Amino acid sequence: LAKTTQPISMDSYEGQEVNITCSHNNIATNDYITWYQQFPSQGPRFIIQGYKTKVTNEVASLFIPADRKSSTLSLPRVSLSDTAVYYCLVGDGAGLTGGGNKLTFGTGTQLKVEL
Amino acid sequence: GAGVSQSPSNKVTEKGKDVELRCDPISGHTALYWYRQSLGQGLEFLIYFQGNSAPDKSGLPSDRFSAERTGGSVSTLTIQRTQQEDSAVYLCASSFPFGGPNTGELFFGEGSRLTVL
Numbered sequence: 001l002a003k004t005t006q007p008i009s010m011d012s013y014e015g016q017e018v019n020i021t022c023s024h025n026n027i028a029t030n031d032y033i034t035w036y037q038q039f040p041s042q043g044p045r046f047i048i049q050g051y052k053t054k055v056t057n058e059v060a061s062l063f064i065p066a067d068r069k070s071s072t073l074s075l076p077r078v079s080l081s082d083t084a085v086y087y088c089l090v091g092d093g094a095g096l097t098g099g100g101n102k103l104t105f106g107t108g109t110q111l112k113v114e115l
Numbered sequence: 116g117a118g119v120s121q122s123p124s125n126k127v128t129e130k131g132k133d134v135e136l137r138c139d140p141i142s143g144h145t146a147l148y149w150y151r152q153s154l155g156q157g158l159e160f161l162i163y164f165q166g167n168s169a170p171d172k173s174g175l176p177s178d179r180f181s182a183e184r185t186g187g188s189v190s191t192l193t194i195q196r197t198q199q200e201d202s203a204v205y206l207c208a209s210s211f212p213f214g215g216p217n218t219g220e221l222f223f224g225e226g227s228r229l230t231v232l
Contacts, residue, residue, distance in 0.1 A: 105158035
């Protein structure tokens with residue numbers, strides 16, 4: 001499984017754009033990149049997933065360079081409620097390998113948004 | 116139910132006792148995961164079930180830990196002879212298998228907080 005490296009923490013202010021970068025140098029061809037968000041006392045929640053280039057949904061954007069050795073989660077105009085831990089995961093999919101889908105969470109990035 | 120259900124939500128036990136934690140996944144989800152999260156830490160993978168395949172037990176920390184999934188649905192995580200270091204939140208997640216329109220998104224329960232005195 002590809003190992004991921006993220007900053008331990010980040011601070012921001014309301015209304016700013018936040019970019020969290022994750023390194024995954026040994027990502028495999030079949031691996032997808034998925035980001036989760038976790039609030040205190042809750043289980044993680046899926047944010048976005050991508051394979052290459054750029055993916056955007058109503059919550060965030062995910063930028064993946066051509067070599068796929070890193071990815072950047074972009075949160076536009078953050079608010080206090082975006083204060084959470086953000087996890088970057090890399091893993092393959094059952095549909096591609098037939099071997100199942102096992103995702104490993106790292107320690108994540110603690111984002112703190114202030115007024 | 117609409118989401119993943121875990122019980123009990125809180126469990127306090129004495130060192131040396133056995134505990135069972137239950138997970139009811141979302142109906143139709145073939146994949147089921149157990150994770151452990153200690154205070155202020157990330158999620159530690161424990162075990163993974165996918166359909167009728169043999170479970171991936173590679174994350175279980177010791178032979179005191181075991182899990183089963185009956186009928187491809189409900190799962191029970193059992194910890195025998197609990198130790199203080201077993202204190203953590205145990206999270207269960209379920210998903211459709213990755214592929215086609217499915218991203219393999221994990222849906223987590225609220226967790227079972229275990230405290231071993």
